[in-house]
Amino acid sequence: MKLEQLLDSNVENFDEYPMLYFQNKQFTNVETKRMADRFASGLKQQGINKGDRVMVIMPNCPEVIFSYQGINRAGAVIVPVMFTLHPKEIHYIVANSGVKAIITSSLVIEKVRAAMKDLEDQPTIIAVDLPSSDEVRNFYQILAENEPLGTSLTTTEDDTAVILYTSGTTGSPKGVLLTHKNLFSNAENSAKHNETERGTTLGILPLAHVYGLTISNICMMLGGAIVIFPSFNLADVFTAIEKHKVKSFSAVPAMIHAMLSYPDGDKYDTSSLEWVGSGSAPLPVALLNAFQARFNAEIYEGYGLSEAAPIVTAHRKNIEIKPGSVGIPIPGVEIKIVDDAGSELPVGEVGELLVRGDNVTPGYFNNLVETEKVLKSSWLHTGDMARLDDDGYLYIVDRKKDLIIRGGFNLYPRDVEEILNRHVAVSEASVVGIPDERMGEEMVACVVKKEGTHVTSEELVRFCQDHLAKNKTPRQIIFLEALPRNGVGKILKTHLRKTAVEMISPNNQA
DSSP, rough: TTTTHHHHHHHHOOOSSSEEETTTTTHHHHHHHHHHHHHHHHHTTHHHHHEEEEEEEEOOOOHHHHHHHHHHTTTTTEEOOOOOOHHHHHHHHHHHHSSSSSEETTTHHHHHHHHHHOOOOOOOEEESSSSOOOOOOOOHHHHHHHHHOOOOSSSSSSSEEEEEHHHHHTOOOOOEEEEEHHHHHHHHHHHHHOOOOOSSEEEOOTTSHHHHHHHHHHHHTTOEEEOSSSOOHHHHEEEEEEEEOOOOEEEEEHHHHHHHHOTGGGOOOTTOOOEEOOOOOOEEEEEEOOHHHHHHHOEEEEEEEEEGGSEEOOTTTTTTTTTTTOOEETTEEEEEEEEETTBBOOOOOEEEEEEEEESSOEETTTHHHHHHHHHHHHHEEEEEEEEEEETEEEEEEGGGGHHHHHHEEEEEEHHHHHHHHTTTTTEEEEEEEEEETTEEEEEEEEEOOOOOOOOOHHHHHHHHHHTSSSSSSSSSEOOOOOOOOOOOOOOHHHHHHHHHHHHOOOTTTO
């Protein structure tokens, strides 16, 4: 199956119903299909052909869904980009992917203009909320000028549907190729795994991120509806849960933390809420327990990555929830844990996580060297250190590149982060390694305190030593106002390492 067939099947199986809610607007599934068909025709008129890349860069809105479906219906490839990126980052993606058109909005247009400077081939700019001019085509004018174009018959399930650029924390971003089969199979198997019911969910994840993209695909497949949020606003989120009797939605830990900390949360009726899916970043066990206690809703933590389209493992209804674990593999996905030599490790031992299945990327766009590093004998090498228990539940220990080697001993930051997050004065914590002449690397914890609390670095070090061996605890604590995050809420440890090196001092305390 191809991605555009998700919407065709949705209309065929569920008849017409309100599918997208956005601010004071709503669009049915039939209206969404009509928009997508017209936009596909418009893209053809703009010279967009099979395999051409089209960038979509704007905050969440219905036009993102219309665009995604229209691009695939034209046989073209979606290049979703977070609108929060710097113009230099956008420039790199535009140049590397060779996009022929950019779909954007007034909020992002100046960044797009800056990103296009010095490009030899200038992409067509299509804006959803700006009038047509010599420089820009209006999205809705294109729709009005073109008759609907049906599902593309030229593409196959093995053709590229999406190119997702990684965050680039270890160098230039890489374009992850995801085929129609990758994304369709992942949505289908995730829906089976979670036994998700038809209903209304919250679109709080960026649609430019693979997690948000897949959740929208699952929603179409199941005949669901989405309340789309242009930004994560807590009052709007709680209002939508109450108004639409939302039973479940997917989020990242930063959003779960914000909801738990929201002082007005108890003013809303959230009794409909049954479970929340958490992914994209590690979820502290203390946060999981506190959220479940306050909202009487389960948290189903899972694991995934862009190269796996993205969902690999998850918890679900009717199986044991193991705090600290990211669940079991979804149908159609295989995993194993290996040592540095590639040999499979026994249960309980920590090694690199490998993934195999129809969801795994065929590689990186125009980057054979990096492709060969991560894809070996059909297995995706994730770079994540993990272990399995006797029941097949997966535990992510840390990113391989975040491993701290202190005096020859392997130290895993997440062990310390879990301890620190239990402290009554700690709102959030992240642990990094910095260079040290004597030990090779030294462990530093970056902590955000809860408002109105007081704690010293020495107290937190002692707290860690009460729960872990002394050689596994940080030597320094630094206090920050907030932890740096990317557009989907993942902590940027590269930035934290730089900050720690600049701030580190033996006398640093609250």
